[in-house]
Amino acid sequence: MVQILFTEWSCNLILKTASRRLFEIGLTLLGVSLVAFFLIRMVPGDPVTLMIGERGASPEAIAELKARLGLDRSLIEQYGLFAAGAVRGDLGVSILSGRPVLGEFLERFAATSELGVLALILATIAGVGLGIVAALTRGRWLDRVSMSLAVTLYSMPIFWWGLMAIVLFSVKLAWLPVSGRIAVEYDVPLKSGWLLIDCWMMEAAWGEKVAAFWSALRHLTLPVIVLATVPLAVIARMTRSSLLEVIGEDYVRTARAKGLSPMRVIGLHALRNALIPVVTVVGLMLGTILTGAILTETIFSWPGLGRWLVSAVQSRDYPVIQGGVLLVAVIVVTTSLIVDLLSFWISPRLRDRGRS
Amino acid sequence: MKNLIVDHLSIRFGAANPVRDVCFQLDAGRSLGVVGESGSGKSLTALALMGLLPEQAQVSGELSWGGRSLQTMTERERRAVRGREIAMIFQDPMTCLNPSFTVGFQIDEVLKLRLGIRSSAERRKRGLEILGDVGIPAPETRWDAYPHQLSGGMSQRVAIAQALASEPELLIADEPTTALDVTVQMQILELLFSLKKKRGMSLLFVTHDLSVAGRLCDDILVMYAGQSLELAAAGAILKSPQHPYTQALLAARPHLGGGSGDRLKTIPGSVPRATEQIRGCVFAARCEKKFDRCEREAPAFDATSKFNRCFLSRNERGSL
Known part of the structure; x- marks a missing residue:
């Protein structure tokens, strides 16, 4: 009975938090749409001029093109149309390709998410592992080595380190491919958008499926590692300091006093509590990953969101920029909402504090 | 059932020596109150x-549990x-x-991992029994x-339950009521001592309250500045304390019925720091009854079951 009550309370609380967060999310998205819309229009140059080029065209032709793109209306009107469309899920069509922005986004997002999710998983596993090792060897050489490594990784500019990785592993050692998602000889039809999954779903012999998977994996290796470095370093440092703090807590001493194995004392009693702040940091790293993806995708010619947005900015493709930025913001706020709910779920104290 | 013998225990952290020389014996099924100010070790x-x-602690002396040395394990x-x-x-x-x-998980893991009870239904039944017992x-x-x-009192009951879940032969309670409200302190202490009696285990009760320890324990060990100064039966300590420090502690207790104008008796001076080198008796600097020899030489004592580390009790005043 009481157990039922407890869960019911927690559910109510989670609903309350979620609805408050949804309101905040609405405000955030409104802000992002305004900034994305107006900022790109403040940049010199407009799509029409760029399309027609330096040679120019008759003023009538320019006016006609502007009218077709809706650029002859006032800014307020243009924003109103964009916002009204966005609420209905219609983000317009790309000026350059003429295809719907949403469709292009989803295609590119699949490529970015494959890269980003794997990078985040790698950063979390390796970061938490490195942090634990450093905390347990505190003050000894292994701790110093792993923490210096973390600082080094954190300080390396992604574009430099990405290029160095290509020079070393792809050019000099020729272990890994230079760019792209998969070798050209494999034609994998996209279903989920993740090549690692889709290559198993294509109609081909087993041997070819395995070969395609292996090729996709090899193409992913370098960009994933490069993209994971900064989050890895941050997560490692956070895990180390959080675990060191928790190891000094009374309840860890109690766990030892119960005669539990060191494995259980550290791995369960200490780590469970030490990971609560780490979960929040992992959530924050999502933004870092998306920003990093822009650089990483440019370096490795990865056909993802980053490259898509960069080229849209270069050609002043207004619908792609405002729609794409808005969709990226939607992804960031939704995942941070999920991370928040997750930290509620792993911390009983947090669960109850919000209740009162 | 096993006896616990602590023989000339000393603990150092670099230059600090917070435990200088501690001796006592706790026989199976008995209760010993370890009394001292904070910082007494x-x-x-x-x-x-x-x-x-902590790892950096250097321990010397002998800790023996049921005839086995704890340090060589x-x-x-x-x-x-x-x-x-x-x-x-x-x-x-x-x-x-x-x-x-x-709460259930923390008790359950003791029953599962320390007692090796396989069935989770059986563990839950046992766990609930123990929670009822406390x-x-x-x-x-x-x-x-x-x-x-949970409230503080409830939490301490749970802590007692998870300690007792493994059916220990000796329970060490380190100031178990200091952090609790006065109203629940006595309840928890009575619970502890009744559980001790019921389960026939030994109890090492660490406290700074001499009167509480005297009322509840069989024997009392008085500690000061990292040394054990006196070990005697609780009744004897309260009625006729031998060591001047024990006497001063008893005199410093507030009395019911004392006039409102009466000031509490205090012990002048302060406890020596853990880093201080002490040649003579550790209490000499604050002792009302000290004489020359006390500051030059530490009173020798044999760590038998009862002792009192003072020259006076041995009539050794005149020997030098």
Whole structure:
């Protein structure tokens, strides 16, 4: 009975938090749409001029093109149309390709998410592992080595380190491919958008499926590692300091006093509590990953969101920029909402504090 | 059942020497109150018995449990004793329970991993019985509660329950009521001592309250500045304390019925620091009865079951 009550309370609380967060999310998205819309229009140059080029065209032709793109209306009107469309899920069509922005986004997002999710998983596993090792060897050489490594990784500019990785592993050692998602000889039809999954779903012999998977994996290796470095370093440092703090807590001493194995004392009693702040940091790293993806995708010619947005900015493709930025913001706020709910779920104290 | 013998225990942290020389014996089924001011080394002595001192601590002397030396044990053997034969509860129950796990989980893991009870239904039944034993009303409703949902008194009862779940032969209670409200302090102490009697285990009760220890324990060990100064039966300590420090402690107790104008008696001076080198008796600097010899030479004593580390009690004043 009481157990039922407890869960019911927690559910109510989670609903309350979620609805408050949804309101905040609405405000955030409104802000992002305004900034994305107006900022790109403040940049010199407009799509029409760029399309027609330096040679120019008759003023009538320019006016006609502007009218077709809706650029002859006032800014307020243009924003109103964009916002009204966005609420209905219609983000317009790309000026350059003429295809719907949403469709292009989803295609590119699949490529970015494959890269980003794997990078985040790698950063979390390796970061938490490195942090634990450093905390347990505190003050000894292994701790110093792993923490210096973390600082080094954190300080390396992604574009430099990405290029160095290509020079070393792809050019000099020729272990890994230079760019792209998969070798050209494999034609994998996209279903989920993740090549690692889709290559198993294509109609081909087993041997070819395995070969395609292996090729996709090899193409992913370098960009994933490069993209994971900064989050890895941050997560490692956070895990180390959080675990060191928790190891000094009374309840860890109690766990030892119960005669539990060191494995259980550290791995369960200490780590469970030490990971609560780490979960929040992992959530924050999502933004870092998306920003990093822009650089990483440019370096490795990865056909993802980053490259898509960069080229849209270069050609002043207004619908792609405002729609794409808005969709990226939607992804960031939704995942941070999920991370928040997750930290509620792993911390009983947090669960109850919000209740009162 | 096993006896505990602590023979000339000393603990150093670099230059600091917070436990200088501690001796006592605790026979099976008996209760010993370890009394001293904060900084007297009583908690460190307790942690040394559990093998829970920080790594940098240097321990010398002999700790013997049931005839086996605790220090020469491997970490594996030590862990078999810790929490199983010797269990411990701590000062602040609110920080001693893991906030991320339910009460049930924390008791269950003792029954599962330390007692090796396979069936989870059997463990739950045993766990609920133990929660009932420590006076938790409606244990089923508390089984799935998290520590922050409990009051201080309830938390300490849970801490006692998880310590007793492994059926230890010796329970060390380190100031178990200091962090609790006055109204529940006595309830917890009465619970502890009644459980001790019921289960026939030995109890090492660390406290700074001489009168409480005197009322509840069989024997009392008085500690000061990292040394054990006097060990005697509780009645004897309260009626006729031998060591001048014990006498001063008793005199410093507030009395009911004392006039409102009466000032509390205090011991002048302050406790020597752990880094201080002391040649003579550790209490000499503050002792009303000291004489020359006290500051030059430490009173010798043999760590028999009862002792009093003072020249006066041995009539050794005139010998020099």
